[in-house]
């Protein structure tokens with residue numbers, strides 16, 4: 227089926243305005259190929275040397291009494307397009323939809339076609355982290371290892387294996403990515419907050435928005451009560467950055483973790499989201 231609809235897309239392209247070929251590529255960037263989406267996507271691509279774009283989609287529409295693949299195409303001068311919610315409401319669940327972009331240079335009349343990406347409207351996996359928005363807790367500083375952090379439901383760990391910096395947590399009020407508070411954390415390398423439970427063998431995705439004032443922050447998944455853990459760190463300072471980590475683990479005790487990545491780090495973390503599957507269902511994902 228997928229091959230068939232890719233072929234339809236190619237035909238839609240070739241029967242359109244294309245008369246000459248060019249070598250440069252239009253590259254699709256978002257949503258990622260194969261993404262399982264929980265809300266209407268904003269399609270985005272890099273346009274290279276092209277200034278006009280033919281946006282082509284083949285949606286799987288499901289109106290209840292009728293369902294079928296439905297092609298749509300139109301020209302845009304922008305390198306992105308936000309799907310209207312009225313369209314999204316009609317997209318059927320769990321059937322692949324396809325999209326591609328033809329770039330056209332109005333000066334040279336050259337054109338190029340992107341690859342074809344797919345997405346599905348899935349049953350969005352829920353956030354398994356409790357108080358991942360850090361709206362509950364205390365603005366008082368909590369210092370050092372202990373069973374509690376400043377954020378209700380999150381425990382706090384001082385990783386003295388790496389350095390002697392004591393982790394400190396408090397609810398932060400600025401900067402905040404969503405709501406009224408974020409997690410304000412001071413610490414050293416791999417100091418962290420965590421939320422363990424008995425978990426099934428599966429692939430999990432943890433994601434967050436991280437604002438590193440100094441050093442870096444991270445999100446990760448710790449397993450076997452923290453004996454095994456891998457992380458993904460933020461890479462920039464002075465602005466909110468989306469950070470995501472995917473890991474497949476065996477049955478055991480573990481869960482999401484987040485904290486400071488380098489010695490003498492100060493970070494704010496918000497929108498911490500932990501879900502089943504290899505794609506974040508977080509509303510804070512780009």
Ligand SMILES: [Ca+2]
Pocket residue numbers: 359360361402403404405406407408496497
């Ligand atoms: Ca928040």
